[in-house]
Amino acid sequence: MKTVVKTDTETATATPEFEKAALRQESRRGLFLALPAYLYLIFFFVISLFIVFIYSFATRNRFGGTDLSGWNLDSYARISEPIVRDVLFRSIWLAFLTTVICLVIAYPFAYFLSTRRVAVRNIMLVFVMIPFWTNFLVRNFAWRVILGNNGPLTNATEFVGLGSAELLFTQTAVVLGLVYGYLPFMILPLYAAIERIDRRLLEASRDLYGTGFQSFRHVLFPLSMPGVIAGSILVFVPSLGAYVTPEILGGAKTTLLGSYIVTQFLTARNWPFGAALSFVLMLVMLVTTIVYFRKGGRTL
């Protein structure tokens, strides 16, 4: 009798023990698989971000080097200087403008795409993907050729009698380049969001005597909000940190945050200040993204 009871309790506890061991082994396997990438990311993202953070409190010495002592907040204080503030506001304004223009062009396009037959739609999507994948530098350079002196655009405007359009090295050119570069980032999440919407809701809205605009305003647009937000983040963030586009299409008066940071490292040799600016840029981006995910967004 005693022994039976004993074995009963033994088997009762043995099974969870066995399962626990199996679970532990599974967990070890998972961690083992993840480990190389995990360590890589910790090294190159966590530690390096920490180094940037440390540098932002350091002091630039007379020779353009960085003294990692005498910690101070000078680099952050400089952000309120008029020159820096101008660069910051200009970057935010142009990134905002780029996002709005992309949204205005991409929304009807994404909707249009969602109303096509599946076969046609797939082909249309492929042709959106191609520029999305082709070399960003080359695509910006193409605009340099088009907008340049005696280029196709000036020739065209002169031909129509509008005079020569001198857009190169202006803010307009930079926004044009940014819109060109990031439009696919807006189209794809918008399309993903709009395509998921139940068409019957739109039909119901029309059946209940809603006008086309009212259906859009109260049904389609609110339901496509996740796509609108995802697309806006995907356009706004890289526009804010843009470097290649303003360098190629912009001029001296269109310095943006990205180029300004690069200048601090490669020419002005003020690493602490550059580090502070990059840290702020990263923080803005991180906060935006976290807010988005907190609000339940999924399509990034």
Added chain:
Amino acid sequence: MSTSVEPRGWAKAALHVNGWFVYMFFYAPIVLLVIYSFSNSRNVGTWGGFTLDWYRDFFDSSNARGALSNSVKIAIFSTIISVALGTMAALSLERFTFRGKKVFDALLYLPIIIPDVTMAVMMLLFFGEFFDVLDALFGLGLRKGFWSISISHIAFNISFVSVVVRARLAGMDTDLEEAAIDLYASRWKAFRYVTFPQIVPGIAGGALLAMTLSLDDVVITQFVAGPGWTTLPVYVFGLIRKGVTPLINAVSVTMLVVSMLLVVLSIVAQRVRRSG
């Protein structure tokens, strides 16, 4: 009673016009760039008759050829490593639970959302502080150039590969894997003969994306490349800043053709993914 929700009249017309406008906007600059690369004129945007001189100049220039071969080497090396690490990461996240999984998942998003410029700064400072340490630890004799550029490219590519492979793994039925395990296949055999063949399209897609991103990168490479080392995009970027010449048109079109080829390959891979 049901009303058609399709836009009619001017709204429909506007949607069509906008659609054509978007494609015009996407492709007109690319087409013009290709046309002008064959133009026999010193001015980049002017047509001066057909010539292949700029392409000949490009292939004759040892600087350009050197930059091209650097780009290709770095793209291939960083793609191989990031595909291996990224696929392992994707498997661990989709098929296992382990301690620190949530942190790992969040960390993987970091390279995707961090602006290029910030990442360039991070890498610059990191290599400034740690290259000597890494050298002492592993004795690799790392020098700025091939290694620093490849290491940086791997850093952002791991995430992109793992996102693509995860999408494939998530959409996959786990029944077959479980059946294999039930039939006494080892974990490795189940992966090798059941899971792996099914995720090959995802891995291929991820690899092509990684290669494209590596061939595209300007800012990060410019920051971490030591003296005397340059890739094709950084070389072209330098040329553009010095002054625009038709030679750049030819180099650009060559880069365009390479990336288009990669896109077409990736679309083929995606097709396999959908039907497979």
